Amino acid sequence: MPQPDRPDEFSLIAKVFAPLSAEAPGAFGLTDDAALFAPGEGMEIVLTVDAIVEGVHFLSSDPADSVAQKLLRVNLSDLAAKGATPRGYLLVTSWRADTTLAWIEGFADGLRRDQKTFGIALWGGDTVSTPGPLNFSLTAIGEVPRGKMLRRSGARIGDDLYVSGTIGDGALGLAAAEGRLVGALEDVRSLIDRYRCPQPRTALGSRLVGLASAALDVSDGLMADLGHLCETSGVGARIEASLVPLSPAASRAVDANSSWFGTALTGGDDYELLFAASPANAARIAAVATESGVAVTRIGTVVSREEGVHAVDSQGSPLAFGQLGFKHF
Ligand SMILES: [Mg+2]
Known part of the structure; x- marks a missing residue:
């Protein structure tokens, strides 16, 4: 009407x-x-x-x-x-x-x-x-x-891999909004808020120009987007799962039910930056993270294409996920 x-x-x-x-x-x-x-x-x-x-x-x-x-x-x-x-x-x-x-x-x-x-x-x-x-x-x-736009294509073997902020809040927030994830009211609220209202890392992104060799934002899920970056760069990646930063609310969800960890690594809607950079830039990356007020965490290493894109646990054993992130139709 x-x-x-x-x-x-x-x-x-x-x-x-x-x-x-x-x-x-x-x-x-x-x-x-x-x-x-x-x-x-x-x-x-x-x-x-x-x-x-x-x-x-x-x-x-x-x-x-x-x-x-x-x-x-x-x-x-x-x-x-x-x-x-x-x-x-x-x-x-x-x-x-x-x-x-x-x-x-x-x-x-x-x-x-x-x-x-x-x-x-x-x-x-x-x-x-x-x-x-x-x-x-x-x-x-x-x-x-001019000529400095960060591309998906520049990652080189031996580069460090970093993410901004925390990973998994978007997917866990969607699960909370749909009633699939239950927990303390405060945690549920903070996860839903992260799902509804992502924080674009604009202050950090512009400062990574000249430092990052390749970058994208995590929208389909960490592992899927890492796959996109590696595919375009012609490399592989090894993620150390224990290094992936989780928010306090996401950590508590994973402590209560460890299957949420797979959701965190493969779910979408985080809108954090995932980027590769030469180990020689590590100190400058830490400095621009501080300047921009955004946490940046090293989570792994760029390896050869033949080694594939995978995550390992703290013993170095590969982790399997039910699905590699959210697939678009
Ligand atoms: Mg994107």
Whole structure:
């Protein structure tokens, strides 16, 4: 049923979305056909896009602001993984006739808060109606020194492998949200929060330029994404499972039921950075971790392609996982 309080699309853009462009002069208050952006001297533009669909990537019952924040943050995570500093974004929103103005305003409020956190603004986009599920597409734009974008392809045998933050909270948070993981209320809440609201490592990512030999962000699961990095680089990897950093809440879940450890290493939605770097850069990596306020942990070593991509326990025995991360259809 159409919502009588909802303005038409032009008014929606003017009222709800144009204020999100206020900090970007090149967006012209969303009144023109296109936006302008001049990258800094010696910089290249880095682009990434993600789309999400109601019922597939988020639930109808999810809070509107957290849906918007997750959409923005997964894109910022990709920029961080490429060493780029985020500058702005383009947004396509598709609203159903029964979407309330309050929901749309909640969505915009999530964006407004994150724009402040990450120092970016809305540059443009489109707003359409849909008879189907809500769906959104966001293109994030950042910049990186010319020729310096971190690629998946540069890992070399003998490099150290590192992750930022903690691993597994996304997958355990989803399990908690679905009622499959039970524990202390505080732990359940903190895991669900990590699942709903990832922390893109933008401050760390830009500082890894010139230090990391290859990087990506963990979205499909640590082992699966490590496989992607190794495949592109033509190498293998050995992860020392006991080194993989877990949050206090994830540690307690694993202590209560060790099968959650496999979920932590293979589940998705962590949005932490996974990168390779020469052992010669270890001290500088520790320094940029401190500067950016993000924990960085060495979890393994790049080995030859023939040795494959695997994790070992503290005795050096290989670990088997039921599935290598979340598979996309
Ligand atoms: Mg990615």
